[in-house]
Amino acid sequence: MSDYRVTPSREGWIVINKSTRIKTHKSIFRLKKDALEHENNLITLQAAAEPSALKLHEAMTTFIEERDLVACDSSKRLTKGGLSSYKADLNLRIIPYMENVLLSEFNGSHLKACLRACDKNGFRYKTLKRMVRNIRSFLNVMKADGKNPCMDNTKFNLNLFTEIEPSDHGLREEKEAPIFDQTVVGDILVRIFTNKDENFKSALTAAIMTTLFATGLRRSELKGLKRNHVNFETNQLHVKSVYIQKEGGHLHRTKNTGSFRDIDLDESTMNMFKWWLLFLSKNRPHDTWLFPAMREADGPVSDSGLSNIVWQVYSDMGLAEIEFNKGHVKIIKSKLKWFPTKVFRHTLGHSLIEAMNSNRHLTKNYIKSTMGHDKFTTSQDIYGNHKAKITLEKTAAKSKATNTGLIPDFSKIN
Numbered sequence: 244m245s246d247y248r249v250t251p252s253r254e255g256w257i258v259i260n261k262s263t264r265i266k267t268h269k270s271i272f273r274l275k276k277d278a279l280e281h282e283n284n285l286i287t288l289q290a291a292a293e294p295s296a297l298k299l300h301e302a303m304t305t306f307i308e309e310r311d312l313v314a315c316d317s318s319k320r321l322t323k324g325g326l327s328s329y330k331a332d333l334n335l336r337i338i339p340y341m342e343n344v345l346l347s348e349f350n351g352s353h354l355k356a357c358l359r360a361c362d363k364n365g366f367r368y369k370t371l372k373r374m375v376r377n378i379r380s381f382l383n384v385m386k387a388d389g390k391n392p393c394m395d396n397t398k399f400n401l402n403l404f405t406e407i408e409p410s411d412h413g414l415r416e417e418k419e420a421p422i423f424d425q426t427v428v429g430d431i432l433v434r435i436f437t438n439k440d441e442n443f444k445s446a447l448t449a450a451i452m453t454t455l456f457a458t459g460l461r462r463s464e465l466k467g468l469k470r471n472h473v474n475f476e477t478n479q480l481h482v483k484s485v486y487i488q489k490e491g492g493h494l495h496r497t498k499n500t501g502s503f504r505d506i507d508l509d510e511s512t513m514n515m516f517k518w519w520l521l522f523l524s525k526n527r528p529h530d531t532w533l534f535p536a537m538r539e540a541d542g543p544v545s546d547s548g549l550s551n552i553v554w555q556v557y558s559d560m561g562l563a564e565i566e567f568n569k570g571h572v573k574i575i576k577s578k579l580k581w582f583p584t585k586v587f588r589h590t591l592g593h594s595l596i597e598a599m600n601s602n603r604h605l606t607k608n609y610i611k612s613t614m615g616h617d618k619f620t621t622s623q624d625i626y627g628n629h630k631a632k633i634t635l636e637k638t639a640a641k642s643k644a645t646n647t648g649l650i651p652d653f654s655k656i657n
Contacts, residue, residue: 592626
């Protein structure tokens with residue numbers, strides 16, 4: 244109901260505030276339609292000034308329902324993992340700790356109080372970091388939809404919120420995926436190709452490790468690659484889908500629109516792919532996957548197969564103590580225990596961000612596109628503040644030289 248009323252006067256029409264009975268304007272409106280128009284303008288301004296009664300968790304519930312896998316079009320749809328993470332954030336953290344917070348009033352104080360409560364109740368630092376990213380994405384959508392939420396939290400960075408000291412894995416640095424010292428990358432690749440022979444596993448190891456270092460692909464993106472995704476005309480790798488091993492194994496759309504991308508590759512990496520595709524044409528002529536499973540016609544390399552390859556390399560380099568049990572690897576000791584493949588992605592992302600100041604070609608748009616993000620701020624938040632670096636022990640074998648310092652010269656590999 245409006246707080247204003249149009250009423251007649253001796254000389255025309257006026258608009259008064261019903262509670263104060265004071266006229267809201269100086270002059271008299273001669274025509275009633277002008278007074279009604281003025282009243283409507285006042286009502287519109289009042290509505291814009293008053294905070295919305297919509298609660299944060301109610302708005303997020305609608306947001307999730309609109310992006311359900313079944314109920315919406317593909318442009319808005321979330322992956323199963325994305326949908327699951329939003330629902331977990333909503334039901335386990337947002338409703339319990341911010342049930343009465345209005346969307347229009349939600350600010351940094353509310354978020355910090357929620358994070359403190361979550362930390363106190365044992366939620367992992369990684370979980371809270373993901374929740375912050377989800378909330379930021381949700382708020383940006385609300386703003387774009389004209390819901391006008393308080394935007395203090397769109398740039399909130401959990402790394403800078405030092406009040407939270409994660410309780411499940413000790414120090415903050417241990418919660419973050421480490422990165423390789425750049426000399427280690429070349430050392431690992433040179434050792435792999437020095438010891439490479441003609442058996443399929445050895446060649447697959449060399450191809451996968453090179454691709455992970457050069458592209459920073461997510462595990463599911465690597466598995467979803469087909470041979471025709473390597474473009475020798477543009478020197479690019481096309482990332483078009485991901486491979487989900489659950490439910491019998493199937494291709495699925497990428498994590499987000501930014502993840503559907505073309506990654507620029509240097510000459511050395513393209514030479515590697517020439518060698519690898521030639522190897523596949525001789526040894527797996529009927530397979531279409533870029534990185535096929537050990538057994539022919541079994542689809543792409545399996546999760547366990549990829550883990551075994553990576554951990555065997557780490558073991559050979561003195562970066563892990565492992566043992567195998569019925570084909571599955573058991574990690575005895577390693578700084579990479581929680582991040583066996585994620586370390587490649589973090590190493591590349593951190594290196595690109597660090598090199599921005601010295602290389603004008605490394606723009607924010609290029610970096611977020613390479614890493615498969617919709618926004619550079621996502622890349623910056625995840626990869627911009629690493630402290631822990633993985634180095635090789637003095638006893639580990641060191642390479643003498645590589646053409647780039649990172650990747651061997653594959654043009655000379657038979």
